[in-house]
Amino acid sequence: MNNKVIYLDNNSTTPLHPEVLETMLPYLKERYGNASSIHFKGREAKKGLEESRAILGDALGTESVDIIFTSGGTESDNFAIKGVAFANKDKGNHIITSSVEHLAVGATCKYLESHGFKITYLPVDKYGAVDLKALKEAITPKTILVSIMHANNEVGTIEPIKEISGIVKAKGIYFHTDAVQSFGKIPVDVEDLGVDLLSLSAHKINGPKGVGLLYIRKGVKIDPVNHGGHHERSLRAGTENVPGIVGFAKAAQIAKRHMKEEPERLRKLRNMLQKGLTDRLDGVHLNGHPTERLPGTLNLSFQGVEGESLLINFDLKGICGSTGSACTAGSNEPSHVLVAMKADPQLAQGSVRFSLGTFNTEEEITYCMEEIPKIVKRLRDISPFKK
Numbered sequence: 001m002n003n004k005v006i007y008l009d010n011n012s013t014t015p016l017h018p019e020v021l022e023t024m025l026p027y028l029k030e031r032y033g034n035a036s037s038i039h040f041k042g043r044e045a046k047k048g049l050e051e052s053r054a055i056l057g058d059a060l061g062t063e064s065v066d067i068i069f070t071s072g073g074t075e076s077d078n079f080a081i082k083g084v085a086f087a088n089k090d091k092g093n094h095i096i097t098s099s100v101e102h103l104a105v106g107a108t109c110k111y112l113e114s115h116g117f118k119i120t121y122l123p124v125d126k127y128g129a130v131d132l133k134a135l136k137e138a139i140t141p142k143t144i145l146v147s148i149m150h151a152n153n154e155v156g157t158i159e160p161i162k163e164i165s166g167i168v169k170a171k172g173i174y175f176h177t178d179a180v181q182s183f184g185k186i187p188v189d190v191e192d193l194g195v196d197l198l199s200l201s202a203h204k205i206n207g208p209k210g211v212g213l214l215y216i217r218k219g220v221k222i223d224p225v226n227h228g229g230h231h232e233r234s235l236r237a238g239t240e241n242v243p244g245i246v247g248f249a250k251a252a253q254i255a256k257r258h259m260k261e262e263p264e265r266l267r268k269l270r271n272m273l274q275k276g277l278t279d280r281l282d283g284v285h286l287n288g289h290p291t292e293r294l295p296g297t298l299n300l301s302f303q304g305v306e307g308e309s310l311l312i313n314f315d316l317k318g319i320c321g322s323t324g325s326a327c328t329a330g331s332n333e334p335s336h337v338l339v340a341m342k343a344d345p346q347l348a349q350g351s352v353r354f355s356l357g358t359f360n361t362e363e364e365i366t367y368c369m370e371e372i373p374k375i376v377k378r379l380r381d382i383s384p385f386k387k
């Protein structure tokens with residue numbers, strides 16, 4: 001067991017599904033055409049592109065024309081926020097987001113502040129759920145966009161998107177959600193959620209890296225962020241990543257096929273790990289909502305130990321976890337999500353995220369339940385925090 005890696009970092013990225021690879025291979029080999037070319041090779045690529053668009057449109061409960069392919073979740077978030085901000089600046093300069101967003105949203109909003117936009121970062125409760133009263137109070141006649149994530153990547157908390165969209169849409173304001181973590185794990189339907197813009201990424205659902213999409217409801221006024229040729233209805237210039245897009249659609253189909261049993265399987269394994277660790281150790285705190293949470297996400301704080309030291313020691317035992325988000329790893333700052341949730345600063349330093357995925361097994365979780373408590377106990381014994 002020791003020479004095998006137990007990958008519990010699926011919120012950072014996931015392994016490529018073998019079926020996805022099989023679907024991509026012909027597009028990396030013989031179907032190499034540019035989807036904009038009019039000859040046979042171009043039409044072959046175009047067919048793969050448009051079939052994928054239809055599959056993803058269907059998965060989101062919308063028509064394929066509303067789907068614009070991008071290079072991933074980060075680009076989709078940038079596109080949605082900057083694109084709507086610049087296209088609607090004659091109407092107002094106020095944008096509302098939350099204090100627990102992924103950096104792809106948070107840093108984009110920060111950037112817009114330097115371009116004359118005013119941003120409200122909504123507070124969250126102790127579970128990381130957005131304060132709806134604060135949202136209602138934050139809306140002004142100058143508000144042009146609200147962007148709140150569907151599910152949090154660090155703690156897994158699922159935001160009340162339907163209620164949020166109800167409040168926002170009643171005021172005639174555009175609503176964007178980053179659904180990168182929720183898609184493929186819980187139902188994501190643009191009509192049901194009532195969103196105008198929605199970001200997805202392929203590599204979080206066993207698809208390839210470097211491909212994503214932005215759903216844009218018909219009629220939404222948005223500027224392109226990538227300027228150039230007439231690809232993607234002139235909204236996103238650049239030759240489409242056809243192999244990636246075909247793989248993305250396949251990954252979405254596989255997720256849909258297993259929607260009945262896979263989230264439940266992950267929830268069981270996740271709960272088994274949670275119970276296993278809290279039964280065997282004192283001073284273990286759950287970060288995130290106890291129930292309104294992604295099925296595979298488990299963010300725990302271990303009292304009296306640093307998250308970074310835990311991860312290094314887990315790694316020696318072949319267990320891959322993470323502290324907070326992969327994008328902020330190495331920064332040594334406490335997670336902005338845990339800070340916004342007003343977590344005890346010392347506990348925030350001792351937080352570790354386990355995120356389960358398609359290829360995790362019960363045997364792996366059992367191994368973690370045995371090894372992790374030994375590591376935590378050893379580190380606590382030598383900890384300078386020890387009383």
Ligand SMILES: *Cc1c(COP(=O)(O)O)cnc(C)c1O
Pocket residue numbers: 011012071072073074075077102104149151152153178180181201202203204210211212
């Ligand atoms: C991973 C992630 C992103 C970024 O997606 P990339 O495809 O890696 O650029 C954005 N938002 C959330 C919530 C994520 O988890």
